[in-house]
Amino acid sequence: MTDDALFEIDELTVRYRMRRRQARAGRYLKALDRVSLRWNQGETLALVGESGSGKSTLGRALLGLIQPASGSVRYRGQELRSVDRTSFRREVQIIFQDPYQSLNPRSPVSRQVSAGLDIHRVGRPGPQRVAIGLAALDAAGLRPPETYWHRYPHQLSGGERQRVVIAGAMALAPSVLICDEPVSALDISVRAQVLQVLAGLRRDRGLSLLFITHDVSLARQMADRVAVLYQGHLVEQGPTEQILQDPQHDYTKELLAAVPGARLRSTP
Ligand SMILES: Nc1ncnc2c1ncn2[C@@H]1O[C@H](COP(=O)(O)OP(=O)(O)OP(=O)(O)O)[C@@H](O)[C@H]1O
Ligand SMILES: [Mg+2]
Numbered sequence: 001m002t003d004d005a006l007f008e009i010d011e012l013t014v015r016y017r018m019r020r021r022q023a024r025a026g027r028y029l030k031a032l033d034r035v036s037l038r039w040n041q042g043e044t045l046a047l048v049g050e051s052g053s054g055k056s057t058l059g060r061a062l063l064g065l066i067q068p069a070s071g072s073v074r075y076r077g078q079e080l081r082s083v084d085r086t087s088f089r090r091e092v093q094i095i096f097q098d099p100y101q102s103l104n105p106r107s108p109v110s111r112q113v114s115a116g117l118d119i120h121r122v123g124r125p126g127p128q129r130v131a132i133g134l135a136a137l138d139a140a141g142l143r144p145p146e147t148y149w150h151r152y153p154h155q156l157s158g159g160e161r162q163r164v165v166i167a168g169a170m171a172l173a174p175s176v177l178i179c180d181e182p183v184s185a186l187d188i189s190v191r192a193q194v195l196q197v198l199a200g201l202r203r204d205r206g207l208s209l210l211f212i213t214h215d216v217s218l219a220r221q222m223a224d225r226v227a228v229l230y231q232g233h234l235v236e237q238g239p240t241e242q243i244l245q246d247p248q249h250d251y252t253k254e255l256l257a258a259v260p261g262a263r264l265r266s267t268p
Contacts, residue, residue, distance in 0.1 A: 005077065006176065006208050007039040007062055012071035014057050031057040033232040034071065044202060044209040046219035046240070048255065049229035055212045058229070059180050062210070063094060090120045093169035097181035099161035102168075103153045110149050113137060113168045120172060136171035139204075140164070141197045159190030163197060170201060177201075180212045195221065216259045220244055228252050 015028040113133040137145035227237040
């Protein structure tokens with residue numbers, strides 16, 4: 001792991017405009033309030049916090065999908081808005097919570113996995129892209145990959161669908177992967193398998209991983225560092241061990257109390 005900054009977020013504030021009927025408490029909802037956070041290259045950072053705390057908003061802001069009200073996001077030392085979009089879109093991939101959202105029900109696995117390759121012109125069309133796609137399925141634990149290539153999403157289990165999503169992202173050989181609640185739609189045994197796939201990819205490819213989760217035990221399992229969001233405020237950040245063993249903020253203590261054993265870090 002190096003100490004080079006991958007993303008530097010400085011005093012980031014994001015507001016959503018509310019519809020008139022919802023706007024009793026004001027026209028804007030502040031989803032992030034002056035959040036400052038550093039995510040280093042090669043690091044797995046867990047972003048934890050309860051529902052509505054602003055986790056996904058922060059993920060979207062990192063991708064440049066949201067215009068902040070104030071503050072800045074830098075990617076590899078450069079203001080996000082001046083970063084070359086084409087290479088950024090290839091380098092930085094995101095996996096969402098619900099694989100149904102990310103997959104087109106009318107497209108076979110082959111299309112889902114090779115769509116990004118076509119867009120970014122990775123490899124030559126034809127056999128070379130097929131080979132890259134099959135290798136990505138294999139790396140995502142769908143083996144043998146040929147048996148999945150022509151299937152449609154409805155012919156896959158939830159865990160298999162999420163692996164297809166992972167394969168689609170990994171086919172582009174990204175250096176950065178943002179996982180927004182990647183396993184919360186999955187049952188417990190499948191969850192462990194998908195986490196294993198992610199941990200393996202991180203190890204083998206040196207990925208920088210942002211793990212967005214409301215589940216502190218997943219942060220313990222996956223992350224080098226943890227950042228805690230509470231109602232749009234970043235209340236605490238630090239090495240996983242330090243945050244879990246010696247939380248400073250009351251909210252972090254509450255989060256940990258809700259997860260039996262979260263404070264006792266088992267040896268990995
Ligand atoms: N497009 C939007 N328009 C208006 N408000 C939004 C929008 N997206 C999110 N919000 C609000 O902003 C706040 C933060 O939402 P966000 O999705 O970032 O939370 P989260 O931490 O990811 O929650 P969850 O764990 O439920 O996914 C919430 O109060 C949410 O209702
Ligand atoms: Mg979310």
